[in-house]
Amino acid sequence: MMRDLGQLLVNGLIAGTEIGLAAVGFSLVYAVLKMSNFAIGSIMTVGAYAAWMGNVWLGLPVAAALVCAFLGAGLVGAAGDRLVLRPLRGQAALTLAIASMAMGLVIENIIRFFFGNDFMSFDTPVLRDIRWAGLRLPPVQLQNLAIALGVMLGLWALLRLTAIGKAMRAVADNPGLAEVKGIDPARIGLFANIVGLGIAGVAGAMIGINGAVDPVLGFRVLLPVFAAAILGGLGSLPGALAGALLIGVAEEASLLFAPPAFRTVTGFAIILAVLFLMPRGLAGLRRG
Amino acid sequence: MPVSDFPMTRRGLIAGSAALGAGLALGFHPVRAQSPGPVRLGALLPLSGPLSQFGPEIAAAHRAVIEEVNAAGGMFGAPVEYFAEDDQNVPDTGLLATRKLMGADGVCAVMGVLNSAVAAAILPACWENRVMVLGVASSDTLVELPHDGYFVRTQPHTVLQGHKLAEIAQDEGAQSVFVLAPQQPYSANLIAGIRAQLEPAGVPVGELIFDAKKTSFRSEVEAALRDEPGALILGGYPPENVIIAKEIYRAGYEGKVIVLSAGLTPTVIEGAGAEVVEGWLTSTPVADSGSTAYQRLAGLLKVDQPHLFSAQAYDHVNLALLAIAQAGEATGAAIRDNIRAVGDESGTAVDNALDGIVAIAAGQRVNYLGASGPCKFEPNGNIRVTIFDTLVVRDGKLVSAA
Numbered sequence: 304m305m306r307d308l309g310q311l312l313v314n315g316l317i318a319g320t321e322i323g324l325a326a327v328g329f330s331l332v333y334a335v336l337k338m339s340n341f342a343i344g345s346i347m348t349v350g351a352y353a354a355w356m357g358n359v360w361l362g363l364p365v366a367a368a369l370v371c372a373f374l375g376a377g378l379v380g381a382a383g384d385r386l387v388l389r390p391l392r393g394q395a396a397l398t399l400a401i402a403s404m405a406m407g408l409v410i411e412n413i414i415r416f417f418f419g420n421d422f423m424s425f426d427t428p429v430l431r432d433i434r435w436a437g438l439r440l441p442p443v444q445l446q447n448l449a450i451a452l453g454v455m456l457g458l459w460a461l462l463r464l465t466a467i468g469k470a471m472r473a474v475a476d477n478p479g480l481a482e483v484k485g486i487d488p489a490r491i492g493l494f495a496n497i498v499g500l501g502i503a504g505v506a507g508a509m510i511g512i513n514g515a516v517d518p519v520l521g522f523r524v525l526l527p528v529f530a531a532a533i534l535g536g537l538g539s540l541p542g543a544l545a546g547a548l549l550i551g552v553a554e555e556a557s558l559l560f561a562p563p564a565f566r567t568v569t570g571f572a573i574i575l576a577v578l579f580l581m582p583r584g585l586a587g588l589r590r591g
Numbered sequence: 592m593p594v595s596d597f598p599m600t601r602r603g604l605i606a607g608s609a610a611l612g613a614g615l616a617l618g619f620h621p622v623r624a625q626s627p628g629p630v631r632l633g634a635l636l637p638l639s640g641p642l643s644q645f646g647p648e649i650a651a652a653h654r655a656v657i658e659e660v661n662a663a664g665g666m667f668g669a670p671v672e673y674f675a676e677d678d679q680n681v682p683d684t685g686l687l688a689t690r691k692l693m694g695a696d697g698v699c700a701v702m703g704v705l706n707s708a709v710a711a712a713i714l715p716a717c718w719e720n721r722v723m724v725l726g727v728a729s730s731d732t733l734v735e736l737p738h739d740g741y742f743v744r745t746q747p748h749t750v751l752q753g754h755k756l757a758e759i760a761q762d763e764g765a766q767s768v769f770v771l772a773p774q775q776p777y778s779a780n781l782i783a784g785i786r787a788q789l790e791p792a793g794v795p796v797g798e799l800i801f802d803a804k805k806t807s808f809r810s811e812v813e814a815a816l817r818d819e820p821g822a823l824i825l826g827g828y829p830p831e832n833v834i835i836a837k838e839i840y841r842a843g844y845e846g847k848v849i850v851l852s853a854g855l856t857p858t859v860i861e862g863a864g865a866e867v868v869e870g871w872l873t874s875t876p877v878a879d880s881g882s883t884a885y886q887r888l889a890g891l892l893k894v895d896q897p898h899l900f901s902a903q904a905y906d907h908v909n910l911a912l913l914a915i916a917q918a919g920e921a922t923g924a925a926i927r928d929n930i931r932a933v934g935d936e937s938g939t940a941v942d943n944a945l946d947g948i949v950a951i952a953a954g955q956r957v958n959y960l961g962a963s964g965p966c967k968f969e970p971n972g973n974i975r976v977t978i979f980d981t982l983v984v985r986d987g988k989l990v991s992a993a
Contacts (some may be wrong), residue, residue, distance in 0.1 A: 314648050314809050321806075405631050422830045424862040441809070441841050510806045514834035515862055554992045555810055564800045566772050 310556040311320055317444045318453040322524055323508050325457065326531035326543035328503035334475035334538040335495035338392075338399045341381060341501050342407035343528060345520030348414060350376035358425050365512065367428060369450065369505050376504020377497035383410065385395035385495045389489075390514025407522075414518045421516040447509045453543065454505055461498070462540075471495055475538065503528075527570075534574055536586025545585050550574060577586020602823065605626045606992055629669035630921040633714065633722075633855030634655070634904075635685055638677035642705050649703055649904040650675045656908045659945050666915065666948070670770065674698060680705075682712035689713040689724075693720050695818065699915075702907040704728050705900065714738055723926040726747065727900055727908035731780040734971040740927045743968045745961075747876050747905040747977040749777040753784020755874040755979045756824050756849050760789065760812035762845045763872070765821030767795045770836065771811060772826030773803035781826045803831045812838040825939040829859045836863035836871075855982075855989065864986030877980045879903035884909075884942035884962035897964060906961035910934075912944035913959055916951045933959050934967050 325347055325529040332340050340346075353375025357368040387406045391399055432439040462468040472489045482488055507521050531550050535542025551568055557569030576585065610646070634653055636646040653673060660668040674696040678685035692698045693716070700723040704710045706845050707730030708768035714733065718741040726733075729746040737741075747755075760768050770785055778800055786796050797886065801811045812835060815823060823839070823846060825832055832854045839848060840863075847867075852875035860868050878885055878899045888897050888905045897905075911926055913933040917924030933947065938956030941947040947957045959966055966973040981992040 306894060310813065316814075318807060318809075329650070421860060422833060424833060429837050429840050429864055429867050431843050439842065443841075512691065514806055514837065517830060520806065523806050556807065558810055558814070562800065564802050566805075566810075567802060572937075589893065 307559070307579025308556075309436075311558060312552060313438055313440065314503070315552035315555035316325045317441075317448055317551070318555065319548035320448050321506055321513075322527050322531055322551060323544040324451050324454060324506035324509070325503040325524065325528045325545030325549045326535065327382060327458065327540050328499040328506070329528055329532045330535065330538055330540055330543040331458075331499035331502070332495055333469075333532065334540070335471055335499075336392075336492050337478075338388065338396065339403070339537075340380075340384070340388070340500070341400055341403040341525065341529070342380070342410060343500065344521035344523075345375045345407035345410035345414075346380045346383075347503050347507030347510070347528075348516075349379045349410060349517060349521075350501075350507035352414060352418060353504065354508035355423055355425060355511060355516050359423070360429070365425075369427075369508055370407060372502040372504040372508035374501070376507065377501030379410065380503070381496040382491055386497070389492075392460070406522070407475045407504050409523065411518055418518070420514040420518060424515050427510050427512060433436075443513055446454035450505070450509060454502060458498070458502065458540070459494070467494055468493070527567075530571065530574055534577060534584050536584030539584070539586035542584055544587035549577070594912045601663070601756065617926055630666045630671045630912070630915055631696060632671065632673055632908065633689075633696060633701045634657045634694035634703045635671070635674040635688055635692070635701050635709070636675055636703040637680045637705055638675075640680040642680050643765060645898060645900045646655075646677070646703075647894065648894075648901045651892055652888060652897070652904040653908045654900045655888075656905060656912070656944055659891075659913060659943070660919075660948070663945055666912065667921070671912070672696075672766055675703075678704075678706070678709050678992045680709065680917070682706075685709035686712045686716060692720050697920050699723065700725060700857055700911045700926055702726075702911065703904060707733060710742075711736070715744060717741055717923075718799045721923040723911070723923040723930075725911060725930075727903055731777060734969075734973055738972065739959060740972070741923060743930060743972045745963050745966065745974050747979075748973050749780040750784035750787075751977060752779045752851060752874070752876075754788045756781075756851065757785040757788035759849050759981055760822040760824065760847065760872055761792065761794070763822060764850075767792065767797070767818070768818045768822045768824060769797040769799070769815045769820040770797050770802065770820070770824045771815045773824075773828070773831060774800050774972070775803070778826055785824060786793075797991060801831075803827060806834070807838075808835050809838055811835075812842060816844055820846060822849055825854055827851070827854050828938060829854055829856050829862070832859050835842070835863040836867050840864075840867040849873065852876070852982075857989065860984055860987055860989070866986070868984045869986075871984045873982050873989070874979045875884055876977050877960055879964050879978050881962060882942065882962055884960060887943055888962045902962035906963050906966050909944040909947070909961065909968060911953070913941075913947045913957060914949045916944075917957075931968060933957050936967075947972060 329343050350372035354368040354372035357363040357371035383406050391402050429441045432441050470486045470491050528552055531547035532543045534546030553573040554566050554570035561569045608944045636649055637643045638646040657671045657673050674689035702725045703725035707728040710726050710733055712726035718738045724742045726744045727746045729748050731748050770782050782798050788795050848871045850873045852873050855873040914926040914929035915921045917929040917933050935956045935958050937959040939950050940958045940960055950957050962980050965976055985993040
């Protein structure tokens with residue numbers, strides 16, 4: 304039982320980091336632009352395909368393929384924002400949310416048009432699990448964990464140590480004051496899109512490396528990603544990560560008392576309970 | 592006959608319309624008109640969209656048999672007529688096409704029907720209009736519909752496929768079996784078929800139904816392998832099987848992996864990696880390639896190995912024509928009531944409609960033995976016996992295990 308619990312905890316944390324990375328990207332875009340970009344699911348898929356093309360067509364190693372994922376997703380996401388969402392900025396939040404959903408569907412279908420509906424796999428070896436202290440640890444997922452931590456660290460450094468990072472935080476905190484101080488909100492918005500959606504693309508690629516790539520890869524995790532961002536308190540990056548880890552662990556822990564087919568339902572029931580107690584999400588803990 | 596041969600007056604038009612309206616209100620429908628001939632057969636096929644690679648050869652099989660019969664003089668003194676429509680693999684389109692086949696073309700049978708969702712959409716319209724459906728669609732729930740005998744199918748249903756997968760596990764000497772199946776309507780029947788085969792033999796069967804929309808199945812595979820079953824049976828489709836295959840390999844599982852035929856394809860082998868799925872087994876329904884009917888069909892189509900669906904199409908059209916000949920009338924009810932009679936095991940064996948029609952005319956009982964199998968049906972419309980081939984993955988290729 305304890306061993307099962309340990310294994311479920313490991314599985315939950317690993318699943319949580321993949322979702323967490325995308326949730327952090329979602330929250331970053333929200334913090335700067337004050338809008339929920341629901342196209343993030345399709346942007347994750349774009350990242351997965353970009354990495355797949357880098358790995359299979361160009362023969363790049365995983366690390367370089369992930370750079371392709373970041374660039375591909377970041378650029379497609381930023382272009383989509385420029386073409387579809389920016390002209391609608393200032394409209395009601397619901398209008399923007401629905402426009403972003405529509406944009407996501409268009410992107411998904413463009414992917415289908417070029418790559419078909421079939422799934423595709425990365426050209427990476429499938430390795431046996433490492434056994435340690437009675438736990439099974441999958442090398443590829445440990446690698447994903449390390450990549451996720453690396454990306455988070457890079458993002459932290461970007462926001463804390465660089466001028467553009469500080470400008471992004473300034474816009475997130477008080478856009479009016481930031482503009483008075485001479486920060487160009489359009490430039491910062493573009494940068495936030497590239498970084499936030501690029502990170503989501505890396506998360507998509509990680510899911511693809513672990514399993515397979517298909518046109519609905521990102522759509523399948525859209526709800527957990529959004530839920531993690533909400534649970535963490537929209538706009539809070541550490542909150543989004545904590546929310547994702549909580550969802551990952553809650554879904555896995557639910558297997559102790561419910562069949563796997565109910566995994567999503569049980570996980571979300573736990574989230575609902577948390578939100579009832581803390582309506583502002585986990586970030587509310589720190590503020591309140 | 593040109594339209595101008597009917598003098599049409601306004602009064603006549605009104606009277607005619609009123610009569611037609613009254614007739615429809617009383618339940619008389621043009622397609623129910625019973626005439627001895629000509630025999631009109633319809634086909635609903637995927638000629639575009641998914642599965643469309645099978646449609647043209649199926650239509651060719653239907654046509655080849657009908658042309659043979661027509662070359663010998665047709666039935667009831669007139670040529671047999673054939674109407675094929677495209678269902679695009681879409682239920683709504685299939686239903687519209689079926690209405691056209693029944694209403695405008697006046698067919699007494701609809702053959703083909705590959706997709707189960709299309710079959711579910713058209714069946715009520717067909718049984719209400721007493722039109723016989725001879726289909727391929729394999730979803731178990733179809734035979735549970737109140738079709739009143741107006742539906743038979745030649746493709747094995749899921750319970751039968753479950754039996755077959757369980758037999759492989761037994762042949763491989765598995766002392767315990769675990770079934771990992773997606774949350775799909777057919778999964779309960781698949782597991783029921785496996786249990787029915789294994790549990791009386793004392794082989795314990797564990798099961799787990801999972802949500803196939805997930806991107807990872809790590810916990811599911813862990814639960815399945817916890818008690819180290821002798822064989823693991825996978826009931827899912829290729830997308831989830833690629834991910835599950837990798838998880839099974841990572842876990843270092845040493846037992847046998849047996850997969851529902853639709854879930855072990857070349858794309859799965861390529862996606863998961865040949866080494867990962869080496870030795871995986873599946874059981875797939877195949878045509879009776881040793882039968883004389885199958886050889887005849889190959890000759891008619893001028894291909895070496897007609898597909899299983901084409902073999903089933905050949906059987907559909909032969910069975911429909913033989914049942915009509917047996918009944919002496921071309922109606923859906925006549926086919927329904929005689930389709931089992933033309934498979935009389937004490938009768939003269941025939942492998943085509945032409946010989947069968949001659950034998951029936953001579954007062955003989957006939958036993959149709961088809962290209963897809965012996966073509967004997969359960970009372971609910973299910974096929975009784977199907978031929979399966981066990982396939983195994985060897986060096987990245989699916990080959991016969993025999």
